[in-house]
Amino acid sequence: MNPQVLRRFIFLMAGLTIVGFIFWNIAPGYFSRPPGDYETEIGSLRLEDGLYDEALAHFDQALKEQENHRGALMGRALVFLQTRRYEEALTELDRLIAFLNETLEENDKTGRGALAAAYANRGAALDRIERYEDALASYILALKTDAEVVEGPGIVDKILHDTKHLSSVRLRAIYIQKQLKLPESERRLKIPELDDRQRMHKP
Numbered sequence: 670m671n672p673q674v675l676r677r678f679i680f681l682m683a684g685l686t687i688v689g690f691i692f693w694n695i696a697p698g699y700f701s702r703p704p705g706d707y708e709t710e711i712g713s714l715r716l717e718d719g720l721y722d723e724a725l726a727h728f729d730q731a732l733k734e735q736e737n738h739r740g741a742l743m744g745r746a747l748v749f750l751q752t753r754r755y756e757e758a759l760t761e762l763d764r765l766i767a768f769l770n771e772t773l774e775e776n777d778k779t780g781r782g783a784l785a786a787a788y789a790n791r792g793a794a795l796d797r798i799e800r801y802e803d804a805l806a807s808y809i810l811a812l813k814t815d816a817e818v819v820e821g822p823g824i825v826d827k828i829l830h831d832t833k834h835l836s837s838v839r840l841r842a843i844y845i846q847k848q849l850k851l852p853e854s855e856r857r858l859k860i861p862e863l864d865d866r867q868r869m870h871k872p
Contacts, residue, residue: 705731705738712744721748737768739783746790755794762791785815789838801845801858808842 712727725748731741742765749758769784792807811819819838848856 703735705735705741707731708734709738709740709744712741716744716747716751719751721752724748737764739765739769739780742768743783743787743790746787746794750790750794750797753797755798758794759791762787762794766791781815782818785811785818788814789819792838792841796841796845799859801849805842805845805849808838808845811838812842 708727708731712724712731715721715724715727725745728741728744728748731738731744735741742761746758746761746765749755749761765787766784769780769787773780773784788807788811792804792811795801795804795807816839845858848858
């Protein structure tokens with residue numbers, strides 16, 4: 670065999686071995702995902718499509734793969750909010766809020782956003798069952814935790830998704846606060862045509 674061909678073959682095999690070794694040791698970090706993330710992503714897509722039973726099944730599977738998965742707990746709560754199962758939504762949100770408060774690290778911006786969204790959604794659930802003082806307290810906690818996350822749709826969302834009529838947490842909190850100061854007979858806290866436009870928050 671020609672020595673030059675043999676040498677090229679050896680270099681080629683050595684190069685492929687090195688590339689294979691790097692791929693074997695590094696690539697799994699790029700291609701594998703934390704347990705529950707894939708199911709949560711599919712559940713979120715089903716939720717957006719209004720396929721609530723399918724979404725719930727995916728979120729449940731995510732929680733089997735990783736107990737207390739933030740996105741899956743939030744997803745379950747959003748399914749319950751969208752299907753008007755408010756007590757179940759509150760149970761899920763209370764679980765998520767307790768978990769986040771126990772485990773949240775100071776520099777975890779994503780976790781802080783998830784906590785703010787959970788408070789905002791809890792406020793919405795309490796709002797719907799006419800527990801207005803509790804709803805206001807949750808809205809205030811959402812704003813204190815991360816106002817930017819719950820401020821309502823930005824200008825891009827308003828243009829692309831016609832969200833200009835959605836209520837922000839801040840506006841709803843101000844409205845409830847003003848109404849609660851009025852005599853009970855003059856309060857108007859439930860406005861179905863506006864309540865239905867209230868935005869649900871994802872982290």
